[in-house]
Amino acid sequence: MSKVVEVENLVKRYKELVALDHFNLEIEEGEIFGLLGPNGSGKSTTISCILGLLKYDKGSIKVFGKTMDASSYDIKKDIGVVLQNVAVFDELTVQENIDYFCGLYINDKALRKQYVEEAIAFTGLEEFRKFQPKKLSGGLLRRLNIACGIAHKPKLIFMDEPTVAVDPQSRNKILEGIQELNKNGATIIYTSHYMEEVEQICTRIAIMDQGKNLAIGTKEQLKDMIKTGEMIQAEILDAADDLIDKVKELPHVYKAEYVDNHLKVHYTKGQRNLVRLIDFFKNNDVSFGRVYSELPTLNDVFLEITGKELRD
Amino acid sequence: MFWHLYKCRVKILLHNKYLLFWIGVFPILLGTFFHMAFSEITEKSESLETIGVVVTTEENNTDAEKLTKEYEGFYSFISTMEEQGYFEVSYASYEDAMNVVSEDEADGALVLTKTENGIDMSLVFAGSGMNETILKNMINTYKYGEKVITEAAMTNPAALESVIDELYSEVSVNKEISLNAKNMDIYNQYYFALFAMTCMFGASIGLLNTEHCQADQSTVAVRRAASPTKKMAMVLSEYLAAVTIMELLFVILAAYLVLVLGVDLGNRYGLIALASFVASLLGVALGYFFGVVIKGKQSAKEGIQMAVILFLNFLAGLMVGNMKFIIEKACPVFNRINPAAIISDCFYSICAYDDLSMYVRCIISMGIWTVLLATVSIMVLRREKYANL
Ligand SMILES: Nc1ncnc2c1ncn2[C@@H]1O[C@H](COP(=O)(O)OP(=O)(O)OP(=O)(O)O)[C@@H](O)[C@H]1O
Numbered sequence: 188m189s190k191v192v193e194v195e196n197l198v199k200r201y202k203e204l205v206a207l208d209h210f211n212l213e214i215e216e217g218e219i220f221g222l223l224g225p226n227g228s229g230k231s232t233t234i235s236c237i238l239g240l241l242k243y244d245k246g247s248i249k250v251f252g253k254t255m256d257a258s259s260y261d262i263k264k265d266i267g268v269v270l271q272n273v274a275v276f277d278e279l280t281v282q283e284n285i286d287y288f289c290g291l292y293i294n295d296k297a298l299r300k301q302y303v304e305e306a307i308a309f310t311g312l313e314e315f316r317k318f319q320p321k322k323l324s325g326g327l328l329r330r331l332n333i334a335c336g337i338a339h340k341p342k343l344i345f346m347d348e349p350t351v352a353v354d355p356q357s358r359n360k361i362l363e364g365i366q367e368l369n370k371n372g373a374t375i376i377y378t379s380h381y382m383e384e385v386e387q388i389c390t391r392i393a394i395m396d397q398g399k400n401l402a403i404g405t406k407e408q409l410k411d412m413i414k415t416g417e418m419i420q421a422e423i424l425d426a427a428d429d430l431i432d433k434v435k436e437l438p439h440v441y442k443a444e445y446v447d448n449h450l451k452v453h454y455t456k457g458q459r460n461l462v463r464l465i466d467f468f469k470n471n472d473v474s475f476g477r478v479y480s481e482l483p484t485l486n487d488v489f490l491e492i493t494g495k496e497l498r499d
Numbered sequence: 500m501f502w503h504l505y506k507c508r509v510k511i512l513l514h515n516k517y518l519l520f521w522i523g524v525f526p527i528l529l530g531t532f533f534h535m536a537f538s539e540i541t542e543k544s545e546s547l548e549t550i551g552v553v554v555t556t557e558e559n560n561t562d563a564e565k566l567t568k569e570y571e572g573f574y575s576f577i578s579t580m581e582e583q584g585y586f587e588v589s590y591a592s593y594e595d596a597m598n599v600v601s602e603d604e605a606d607g608a609l610v611l612t613k614t615e616n617g618i619d620m621s622l623v624f625a626g627s628g629m630n631e632t633i634l635k636n637m638i639n640t641y642k643y644g645e646k647v648i649t650e651a652a653m654t655n656p657a658a659l660e661s662v663i664d665e666l667y668s669e670v671s672v673n674k675e676i677s678l679n680a681k682n683m684d685i686y687n688q689y690y691f692a693l694f695a696m697t698c699m700f701g702a703s704i705g706l707l708n709t710e711h712c713q714a715d716q717s718t719v720a721v722r723r724a725a726s727p728t729k730k731m732a733m734v735l736s737e738y739l740a741a742v743t744i745m746e747l748l749f750v751i752l753a754a755y756l757v758l759v760l761g762v763d764l765g766n767r768y769g770l771i772a773l774a775s776f777v778a779s780l781l782g783v784a785l786g787y788f789f790g791v792v793i794k795g796k797q798s799a800k801e802g803i804q805m806a807v808i809l810f811l812n813f814l815a816g817l818m819v820g821n822m823k824f825i826i827e828k829a830c831p832v833f834n835r836i837n838p839a840a841i842i843s844d845c846f847y848s849i850c851a852y853d854d855l856s857m858y859v860r861c862i863i864s865m866g867i868w869t870v871l872l873a874t875v876s877i878m879v880l881r882r883e884k885y886a887n888l
């Protein structure tokens with residue numbers, strides 16, 4: 188597998204504000220790479236730098252193994268962008284917009300026509316092809332924004348929070364679409380501050396905050412980095428303090444608490460925790476209701492790495 | 500690629516209601532308004548009566564009529580005016596003539612004086628109305644012509660006839676301007692000022708084009724900058740598209756004036772077309788220039804640009820009639836460099852002068868301005884990396 192994007196020690200300042208602070212990133216061909224970070228962490232700035240649109244202070248950027256610059260037209264022709272802010276012409280219809288942006292990449296008229304049709308079908312905009320963007324709902328507009336970015340069948344696609352302000356149904360359609368694009372051979376860089384999305388579709392994830400790349404890996408690898416393992420909750424009507432103390436003695440438990448008729452047991456890593464806890468209840472004649480286990484989320488990972496919640 | 504960009508830009512501009520209103524609809528409304536205002540004026544002047552002229556002389560014992568007939572040129576002028584029904588000519592002694600004028604039985608008295616090489620004439624009025632003004636203009640025209648005739652007669656008698664012909668044709672043009680109520684020529688300068696203003700408004704298109712070309716100004720510009728399309732191709736194709744739209748709107752405006760309102764713009768359509776083309780190039784380039792030199796948000800740029808353009812238009816007399824003449828006296832250089840003044844001079848010269856020297860000078864000035872503004876704009880627009888997005 189070859190490296191599609193290589194970013195080394197990238198530093199970008201907006202006046203005093205350091206938006207990217209010695210940022211490093213490598214993306215392999217065929218990945219759906221997630222760039223996860225809270226608002227203002229520098230995701231969009233990273234993308235603009237990689238696209239060669241933004242001046243940066245230090246560092247180097249390579250795309251498809253070649254140094255990326257504003258005039259790297261041979262690289263740009265294989266890239267697609269779906270920006271965080273919708274970028275379409277209000278004066279053109281859905282179809283005209285897609286045709287316009289596709290035409291910046293594809294000269295051949297017949298081929299372009301075919302590509303535009305495919306993009307319209309891909310984003311499910313068939314009924315709306317004659318609509319002006321102003322007449323589209325938020326979700327449809329996002330889909331148009333995507334169609335404009337991918338119609339020319341790029342090998343590398345940047346998607347900067349394409350699902351912001353989209354209802355769950357449209358969001359799922361978009362996520363499925365992204366996976367399909369990936370199956371068809373495109374490498375995708377996907378930014379978001381929704382960890383669920385990133386968990387759902389990304390093959391590898393970088394967690395960034397304040398312009399730094401804090402952790403990188405598959406979601407399993409990321410979760411392995413932190414000491415928290417699963418958390419088991421059990422509905423118990425009445426738990427004595429000594430019971431809780433006994434729970435704390437069990438293997439791998441590092442914290443146990445009783446809140447609102449729920450016993451919450453936090454584990455470090457370890458196997459068979461649930462079975463062991465249920466056995467413990469039986470042996471001690473504790474009557475319990477529902478018991479369920481929660482695995483750590485990326486939010487937990489983020490919390491542990493940065494000391495703050497991912498969501499604001 | 501170039502034509503793809505060009506075609507799409509034409510489409511985009513044609514769908515921009517704001518631009519279409521200010522550059523397309525607004526001048527048409529203004530033109531209609533002019534037309535209505537002028538029709539009212541001319542309706543009033545249609546009630547003009549024939550101008551009463553009493554010819555007399557201060558020379559003692561001389562009959563004014565006999566004196567008049569001695570000077571063939573003057574006599575045929577007077578007779579022609581009478582035949583055409585513009586003048587009602589009578590002859591009287593000096594005293595009687597003054598009485599006639601003071602009692603308002605005639606609009607003016609034409610007092611003839613014999614001189615060494617002909618006659619001199621002066622006008623005596625009682626009032627200062629429209630009739631008096633026209634009479635004065637006619638006599639001045641004749642006086643000017645007479646001098647030429649005399650000069651020609653002395654230096655080149657053979658050419659005399661053609662000189663007289665020419666002068667008469669000039670007088671008759673003048674007659675029409677002043678007297679024929681159906682003819683709108685005298686108001687043409689307003690329509691030509693309207694053309695100038697429309698071309699200046701082309702700056703709005705240029706400004707919009709720069710917004711879509713600078714990645715720190717709009718999201719579509721970011722998307723375009725991320726594509727492999729060369730900036731130069733974008734700028735040139737879209738500049739051309741802007742000028743195309745300008746020409747289209749201009750043709751519609753002119754056609755509306757001529758075909759719908761029946762305005763007589765003369766027959767120098769070629770000159771008008773060339774002027775509108777070069778002026779559109781300049782107007783659009785002005786917008787590009789504002790788009791790249793003013794920093795800040797698009798709305799701020801629009802505001803500043805509009806203010807500057809209206810100010811230049813104001814100084815060029817496109818809003819208050821005699822502003823340009825005030826500047827012409829105080830600081831004539833400014834009228835030579837103010838783009839609005841150059842454009843309006845260019846159009847004005849088409850309707851005012853047969854001679855093309857002013858027209859040519861204006862076309863060249865506009866060309867120089869366009870090259871300057873466009874060069875600066877292209878240099879800035881070619882930049883492809885931004886400090887902020
Ligand atoms: N044009 C700019 N001028 C000054 N500061 C900027 C500019 N653009 C971004 N910043 C700052 O740089 C930092 C990184 O911004 P960036 O837009 O890259 O974040 P992000 O991760 O994309 O955030 P979001 O999730 O809100 O899109 C933020 O602190 C932001 O305020």
Ligand SMILES: [Mg+2]
Nearest residue numbers: 230231271347
């Ligand atoms: Mg962002």
